[in-house]
Amino acid sequence: MNIRMPRRVAAALFAAILTLPGVGAAATGDEDAAIAESLAQMLRAGRTVVSDSQARIDDPAVGDKGLGGRAVLAMAIANYKKTTGADPNAIDPKSRRGLLVQAMMAAIVEVMDANQAEINAKGIGFKGFIPAVFARLVGESFARRAKGQAEIKVTAPPELVRNRKARPDAWEAEVIATKLLQPDWPRGQPYSAMVQEGRAAFRIMVPEYYGESCLACHGLPKGEMDKTGYPKEGGKVGDLGAVISITLYH
Amino acid sequence: MGKLTIRARLVILSSALLLVLVGTTGYLTRTLADEAAAMAKAADRLGIIDRANSARIAFGELRYWNTDLAVSQLTLSEQKATAARVRMTADLDRLAAQTPERIAKMRGELAEYDQFAEKAIEAYTNDQRVIGNSLLAQARQHSVIIDESLGSIVRELTAAAIEARDRVVAEAGAATRNAYEICLLALLVGAIMTFLVLRSISVPLRALGAAMNGLIAGQVAVEIPPAGRDEIGAMARILALFRDTLNALRDTLGRLEALREVGRTVGSTVDLEAVLAIIAARAVEFSRAGLGLIYEYDEATRSFRLWTSYGADDALKEQLAGEHVRLGEGAIGRAGATRAPAQVADIADAPADAPPLWRILVAAGYRSVLAAPLVHEQAILGGLVVARPEPGNFATELVEMVEAFANQSALAVRNATLFAAQARRERELRAAHEELKAAQVNLVHAEKMASLGQLTAGIAHEIKNPLNFVNNFAGLSVELLDEVREVTAPAVAALDAGQRADIDEAIGLLTGNLEKIAEHGRRADSIVKSMLLHSRGGSAERQTADVNALIEEALNLAYHGARAQNSEFNITPETDLDPGIAPIELVPQEITRVFLNLFGNGFYAVNKRLAQARDPRFRPVLRVTTRDLAGEVEIKIRDNGVGVPPEYRDKLFTPFFTTKPTGEGTGLGLSISYDIVVQQHGGTITLDSRVNEFTEFTIRLPRNRQAASTGAAI
Numbered sequence: 001m002n003i004r005m006p007r008r009v010a011a012a013l014f015a016a017i018l019t020l021p022g023v024g025a026a027a028t029g030d031e032d033a034a035i036a037e038s039l040a041q042m043l044r045a046g047r048t049v050v051s052d053s054q055a056r057i058d059d060p061a062v063g064d065k066g067l068g069g070r071a072v073l074a075m076a077i078a079n080y081k082k083t084t085g086a087d088p089n090a091i092d093p094k095s096r097r098g099l100l101v102q103a104m105m106a107a108i109v110e111v112m113d114a115n116q117a118e119i120n121a122k123g124i125g126f127k128g129f130i131p132a133v134f135a136r137l138v139g140e141s142f143a144r145r146a147k148g149q150a151e152i153k154v155t156a157p158p159e160l161v162r163n164r165k166a167r168p169d170a171w172e173a174e175v176i177a178t179k180l181l182q183p184d185w186p187r188g189q190p191y192s193a194m195v196q197e198g199r200a201a202f203r204i205m206v207p208e209y210y211g212e213s214c215l216a217c218h219g220l221p222k223g224e225m226d227k228t229g230y231p232k233e234g235g236k237v238g239d240l241g242a243v244i245s246i247t248l249y250h
Numbered sequence: 251m252g253k254l255t256i257r258a259r260l261v262i263l264s265s266a267l268l269l270v271l272v273g274t275t276g277y278l279t280r281t282l283a284d285e286a287a288a289m290a291k292a293a294d295r296l297g298i299i300d301r302a303n304s305a306r307i308a309f310g311e312l313r314y315w316n317t318d319l320a321v322s323q324l325t326l327s328e329q330k331a332t333a334a335r336v337r338m339t340a341d342l343d344r345l346a347a348q349t350p351e352r353i354a355k356m357r358g359e360l361a362e363y364d365q366f367a368e369k370a371i372e373a374y375t376n377d378q379r380v381i382g383n384s385l386l387a388q389a390r391q392h393s394v395i396i397d398e399s400l401g402s403i404v405r406e407l408t409a410a411a412i413e414a415r416d417r418v419v420a421e422a423g424a425a426t427r428n429a430y431e432i433c434l435l436a437l438l439v440g441a442i443m444t445f446l447v448l449r450s451i452s453v454p455l456r457a458l459g460a461a462m463n464g465l466i467a468g469q470v471a472v473e474i475p476p477a478g479r480d481e482i483g484a485m486a487r488i489l490a491l492f493r494d495t496l497n498a499l500r501d502t503l504g505r506l507e508a509l510r511e512v513g514r515t516v517g518s519t520v521d522l523e524a525v526l527a528i529i530a531a532r533a534v535e536f537s538r539a540g541l542g543l544i545y546e547y548d549e550a551t552r553s554f555r556l557w558t559s560y561g562a563d564d565a566l567k568e569q570l571a572g573e574h575v576r577l578g579e580g581a582i583g584r585a586g587a588t589r590a591p592a593q594v595a596d597i598a599d600a601p602a603d604a605p606p607l608w609r610i611l612v613a614a615g616y617r618s619v620l621a622a623p624l625v626h627e628q629a630i631l632g633g634l635v636v637a638r639p640e641p642g643n644f645a646t647e648l649v650e651m652v653e654a655f656a657n658q659s660a661l662a663v664r665n666a667t668l669f670a671a672q673a674r675r676e677r678e679l680r681a682a683h684e685e686l687k688a689a690q691v692n693l694v695h696a697e698k699m700a701s702l703g704q705l706t707a708g709i710a711h712e713i714k715n716p717l718n719f720v721n722n723f724a725g726l727s728v729e730l731l732d733e734v735r736e737v738t739a740p741a742v743a744a745l746d747a748g749q750r751a752d753i754d755e756a757i758g759l760l761t762g763n764l765e766k767i768a769e770h771g772r773r774a775d776s777i778v779k780s781m782l783l784h785s786r787g788g789s790a791e792r793q794t795a796d797v798n799a800l801i802e803e804a805l806n807l808a809y810h811g812a813r814a815q816n817s818e819f820n821i822t823p824e825t826d827l828d829p830g831i832a833p834i835e836l837v838p839q840e841i842t843r844v845f846l847n848l849f850g851n852g853f854y855a856v857n858k859r860l861a862q863a864r865d866p867r868f869r870p871v872l873r874v875t876t877r878d879l880a881g882e883v884e885i886k887i888r889d890n891g892v893g894v895p896p897e898y899r900d901k902l903f904t905p906f907f908t909t910k911p912t913g914e915g916t917g918l919g920l921s922i923s924y925d926i927v928v929q930q931h932g933g934t935i936t937l938d939s940r941v942n943e944f945t946e947f948t949i950r951l952p953r954n955r956q957a958a959s960t961g962a963a964i
Contacts (some may be wrong), residue, residue, distance in 0.1 A: 163323045164375055230326060 021062040033192065035097045035119055039104050039152050040206055043086060043138060043244065044080035046072060046108040047131040051213075055098035055115045061123045062184075067119055069109030100150050107141035126227055136165060151247045154216040157240065158183065160218075160233050171195060172245050180240055210241040255480045256451055263447045268883020270436040272944045276410040277372070277432060281425035287886075295411040298348050299404055305341035306400040308334045313393050317365045328371075335364070336695040343444055349403060358398050363392035376796040425628045434616055454482045461489055467658040470497050501536075505651050512658045522666035523558060526659060526855060529931035537648045538640035541616055543570065545582055547630045552577045554586065566614050573607045582606040583631040589628065591653050593620040596641035617641040621651060622656035624663060631663045649843075688917065689906035717778060721771035731757055773861035777807055795838045797883055797951070798827040801874055806889035812853045821856060824873040831878040835952055840926040841951070848887045848947050849874075849918035854910065855945055862892065881935070885949045893941035902937060927951070 002070035049072050051056070056065050080088050088105065091098040111134060112119075118127050120150045135154045143151045155161065155168040157176050168176060186191060217226035217242060222234025235241055254262070305848050315331030318324070338360070346353040370385030434532070455473035464472030474490045477483040515528050526776040530542035541561040545554035559567055583605070584592040596599075596617050597608040611619065616637035624632040634656040636644075735742075735757055742750050805823050812819050849872065856870035875886040894902065899909045904923040908917035927935045932952050939945040 161325050164325050164328060164371075165321070165323055167325070230324070 002116050006158040014015065022236040029152065029192075029202070031097065032248045033204070035100055035150070035207075035248055036192070036204045038084075038088065038091065038097055038244055039142075039150070040244050041080055041084055042101055042104045042151060043135060045083065045156075046138060046187040047135050048079050049075040050129070050134040051110045051131045054130065057119055057129055058126050060123050063122045064120050068116060069111075070112035073105055074238045076105070085097060096149075100146060103150075104142050104152070107138045107145055110141045110235070128228065131226070132162075132166075136163060136250070137166040142163075149249055151245075152243055153244050153245045156241070156242045159233075160241065162230055168243070169243070171197075172205065172243065176240075176243060180205060180243060181205045200250040202250065204246050204248075206244040206246070207240055208244065210235045210237055210239045214239060214241055256482065257294065259447045259450060259480075263443050266443055267436075267440050270439060271353075274429070274436050276433045278425075278429050281429065285418060285422050285425060288414065288421065292411055292414040292418055295407055296415060299407045299411060301341045301344045302400055302404045302407060305338050305345060306404065308338035308341060308395055309393070309400065312338060313367075313445045314373060317386070320371045320386065323375060342358050345403065348407075354404065356396055359392045359396045359399070363389045365389075365398065366392065394495075407832050417779065429542055436883060443931050451482065454478070454486070458485055458489060458797055459483060459494075461486075462893065465496060470500060472832055473630055480617060501647070503870060505564075507534055508536055509654055509658065512655065514542050516658055516662045516665060516919055518833070523664060525662040525666070526558045527560065529655050529659045529662065530558060533634060533636050533652055534560050537620065537636045537638070537644065538653055539636040541611070541614070541635075541637040543635040543637070544624075545575065545633040547577075547624070547632045548574075548585060554582055557632060562614075566610070570607070571608045573605070573610065574605055575605055576628070578662045579606055581619045581622075582635050585621040585623040586630045586633055588624055589630075591620065591649050591656075592623040593644050594618060595643050598641070611637050615639050616747065618644065620644045620652055622649075622653045624656050624660035626660045626664045630692055634659055657929035685906065688908070693906075700770075702867075714775065717775050721768055721775060721811075724764045724768040724771055728768070731761050731764065773806075776803060777810065792835050794835050795841075796833050797831055797836075797841075797885065798829070800838055800847055801825065801827060801885065802844050803875065804842045805849055805872075805874060806904075808846050808853065812850070817859075819853070819857060820870055821853060821870040826875040828876045828878050831876055831883055834883050834951060836927075836951060840930055844923040844926050844949070845885075845887075848949075851919065852887060852889035852891065852945070854915075855893070856889050857891070859890070859892045859942065867911055879950070881954065882950045882952045886946055886952070887949075888946040889946055890944050893938040893943055894937065895941055899937060899939070903935075 001204065018103050018104065038127065049067075053065065053067055055128055056062060057067065059065075074084050077088055080086075091101050093102055115129055115137075119129055121127060132154065139152045139154065153166065155166050155172050155176075158168060158173060166220050175191050175193075188207060188209070190200065190204055191204040195201050215231070215235060215237065218233045218235045220234055220236070223231045226232050256960075280591045312331055313849075315327045315334060319327035319331055342353050342357060342360075352853070357443055366385045366389035370382045370389060371384055373382035374378070377415075454475050461472050461474045470493060472493070472496035473736060475482075475486050477486040477490070512525075512532055514530050519525060526544045530544050534540065534542035541559070543562070544557045545561050546557040551574070553576045555574045556571045559570065577583050578587040581592045581594050581620050594608075597604070597619055598612050598617055600612075602609050608619075616639055618641050619635055621633050621635045623630060623633060634652060697792060738753075742753050745753070802825065805825065809821070809823055812821075821832060852872045856872065860868060860870055863951050871892065872887070872889045875888075877884045903920050904917075905921040908915040908919035908922075924935060927933045927949055934948075934950045935944070936948045938948070
């Protein structure tokens with residue numbers, strides 16, 4: 001699933017998140033929010049690289065696309081800086097935030113390196129390596145690297161989920177249904193809460209809306225096959241298309 | 251079948267066809283119902299097979315999408331798998347009614363499969379591929395059982411369906427054959443019945459149509475089919491009535507046409523014989539008799555006599571013409587007496603006192619007679635009789651028809667009579683008109699002649715004076731010559747003999763000339779006197795006169811008058827005058843006028859004959875003879891001219907009657923002569939004449955006017 005958003009919009013969203021008075025738990029709310037913001041921005045920065053490189057990735061005539069893990073990470077960091085005005089490497093690597101951001105960046109490198117054979121395969125056009133797959137694989141890698149401290153997943157309203165691994169869990173489904181899909185929900189505003197799922201956790205749901213570039217695969221006409229062979233969802237610009245779900249365990 | 255009405259026939263035919271149709275339909279319905287049930291059963295089996303196949307397909311899809319889901323993790327595959335499971339579950343629910351045990355067992359297997367498959371997918375989702383593979387292998391074992399079970403169900407049901415299909419097809423074939431046979435039989439029976447019914451209608455209808463066509467073509471004797479009890483019979487009866495009516499109308503029309511023709515003939519011609527012949531012929535024609543007779547009634551003898559006939563040969567006509575029928579006798583006599591038609595049904599069965607006419611008719615082959623009187627304003631004019639060879643009374647319409655013909659005949663007779671009278675009056679009027687026109691011309695001529703007479707009198711008076719001088723001086727000259735001879739006698743004597751002879755001869759010639767002058771002068775004077783006498787008009791003054799002298803004087807005047815008009819005129823007047831006739835008292839001028847008229851007419855007649863005959867041997871002669879018959883004097887004036895035709899003799903003395911061309915005669919001469927002789931002198935004037943031989947007028951004048959009572963022209 002491509003859940004790409006313009007950088008300025010994303011920055012504005014996170015600025016809003018950070019300024020929301022009700023977001024987060026009382027003691028660690030700000031830290032959790034900041035971590036979540038960094039993780040989300042880094043994921044988006046990497047996903048933006050993939051998105052921007054999609055044509056090159058799907059070029060059957062080119063072998064090495066130059067999209068190795070380090071290269072992509074460098075571009076992602078550049079995107080991150082451009083978006084947030086901050087250097088992720090400047091975050092204290094020993095801090096909880098720094099550890100998780102570093103884990104995220106390592107997950108980006110891992111995913112890209114692990115898929116070099118597919119990305120660089122000649123003679124194959126569309127290779128199925130798209131931003132959504134990138135985001136899911138990065139999330140899975142990040143979870144392994146975070147070792148139970150944090151998880152990040154790109155989910156969506158149930159009817160829009162294409163990969164069952166991206167299915168929202170019960171809490172996510174409820175937040176989507178009762179908050180993010182409500183007509184009076186402020187546009188772009190995330191929802192966060194402290195939840196108790198065996199242990200306390202900070203969970204945040206960041207809505208992402210369809211842009212023009214999303215509609216090539218998710219737009220109209222509904223049911224028509226997109227380039228991946230999946231029927232289009234019939235979405236329109238501005239519709240809620242995805243949600244970045246981040247869980248920070250305490 | 252003819253005893254049934256058409257409606258009953260059609261009802262029976264319809265009922266029979268309906269019965270056959272209902273029976274056939276019932277059989278076919280029952281057969282089709284059986285077949286439908288069998289086909290429904292087969293369809294059920296096919297439905298079950300479809301369900302089983304559908305369940306098998308759905309299960310195949312379920313397996314596919316589960317496997318795809320495990321590999322791709324796409325929620326779309328999960329949705330497809332879910333849909334396939336729903337379809338399969340529904341198919342199994344329906345199959346459960348057929349084979350509940352096997353389906354129940356299959357459900358158990360499906361549950362097992364689902365359990366293992368779900369676990370395998372979850373394992374794949376969680377990246378536990380080895381576990382997933384193992385679980386899928388376990389699920390596959392259950393799927394094989396399910397697939398085999400569904401396949402066996404399909405095979406069994408297919409075999410049963412094929413068997414059922416074959417059975418249904420066989421039964422349907424048999425039913426179709428039976429249906430064909432029944433329909434064929436029904437059609438055959440229906441066709442035969444229809445043919446019979448239609449034939450029972452069409453045959454008499456055709457005959458009826460032929461009769462109608464015949465009637466339309468004017469064949470009133472056309473045969474009409476016998477009338478049955480059905481509607482066609484009713485039509486036949488109506489058609490027969492129509493034909494009878496048509497016959498009656500035709501007869502009536504014929505009678506009217508005949509009457510019209512007779513009426514037209516009566517109105518268009520006055521040839522009574524022709525009209526009566528036509529009436530007799532039409533009466534015979536329309537009474538279908540052989541003989542038609544029209545009789546004329548003679549009021550004087552109160553009997554009828556044959557006028558004209560139709561259908562009688564000359565011998566019969568002669569016989570009939572010889573027999574007059576008295577009023578009140580026989581058919582025509584009774585008809586005349588009663589002024590109404592009378593008929594005799596059989597004249598062969600006649601009483602002994604029957605009129606002889608009947609015997610003639612019986613001998614000619616006639617048995618019945620019908621007579622109608624020709625009556626006009628209750629006056630019997632005649633009678634119309636028709637006779638026919640058949641005995642029996644005549645039909646009323648025939649009686650009326652013959653009566654109508656009789657009326658037309660009476661009208662024709664009346665018309666002819668009126669026309670004859672009218673024609674006679676017209677001729678008389680035309681003659682009177684012609685006479686009047688001639689009289690007008692003659693009056694004008696007479697007026698001219700009167701003027702001429704006055705002129706003549708004046709001229710004659712003027713001539714008479716110089717003529718007197720001529721006569722007087724001629725006589726005086728003779729006397730003077732005598733005196734000259736006496737005075738010159740001495741001197742003459744002195745002359746020689748030759749001279750004396752010359753002088754004597756000259757004096758003699760002079761004397762002779764003068765005597766001739768005197769003689770012709772007297773003659774001229776006589777003519778002038780006559781002219782004066784004639785032109786002076788009637789002076790009723792009677793005087794004693796010499797008839798012979800008057801005749802000579804008039805003859806002389808007439809002759810010279812004629813010569814004066816036509817210098818080539820020549821005639822030999824001959825007179826045989828009785829010299830012993832003593833003078834008679836009369837009006838000389840009037841009698842002279844009579845003589846002049848008769849002499850003029852004689853000259854005109856001989857001259858005309860001379861012009862017509864062109865015979866050089868013809869010699870015109872006018873001879874006047876007088877005789878003294880004691881108390882009267884007879885004068886005959888005879889010429890050998892053209893003569894007077896007998897038809898003119900009665901009109902000869904009528905004023906203004908003339909045979910001369912207009913302008914040459916006034917038509918008054920003989921009329922005036924008649925008046926003078928008969929009215930004025932009490933004499934007679936008669937005529938005897940033969941055409942182209944002679945004309946002789948004889949006048950007798952009484953000596954004593956009172957002795958003759960009344961004169962006359964004979």
